Amino acid sequence: MQEYGKRNKSLAKAVYIEEANLEDYIMVDMRDEEEVCAARIKGVPNIKETHALYNLAQDNPDKKILIHCKRGGRASAMGSKLVRLGCDNIYFFDDTFARFYEKFEIVGIAKDCLRDLQ
Template sequence: MSDTPSSDFQYSPIHKSQAKLACSANLLALLEQIPDMQIIDIRDSQDYALDHIGIARNIPMQDFASLSQEILANPQTTYMLHCYSGYTVSVYGSYLVEMGAKNVYYFDESFYELKQALQNHHKQEQ
């Protein structure tokens, strides 16, 4: 969890996890350090279809077997998981770390906070 690229930010996790922490405060540093990070949206497929982050793939929370298989099979790829509020990905992140994954971040805030942080990131790039 303390393995985040930017350790100079102050943030108390809302949801504790054994996975690495991602939040609005360190998201820009993470994306700069790991530009090919894979973002996985674990919300229901219906909610993903209604609104999602363009670069995120959907592997619904009900399909934890597929999610864990992909992450464990690709240790060289970094993944950031997000859900509705950050709770479920904190739990899933811990499960994945217990299964041996070292390449998992969890976004500890809401879907809408992630969406806003990514929009701000894209504005800064322009």
């Protein structure tokens, strides 16, 4: 199987900031809750469980599913896993979350997080 990506290697096809958009992809944030709480793309769901991502891909076979994380490592690994499971509509963002600030509306700030900082 062919691997894709410049920063991270994956069996899922790599997407870069120029191509990433909410019209062509169903974007999914697979970062941990604390990361998502601090900053996230408005309207993008947080799903990190393999079975849930698999079901999303299977339920939307005509849509491109773009998964992202903080630096691309977790998304590339999950992309490979989903491709091995037979999902051919999986893509991963092969760059850092910080790149999204220049293109998307980012919401959430650390003080919004529901955790005790004491």
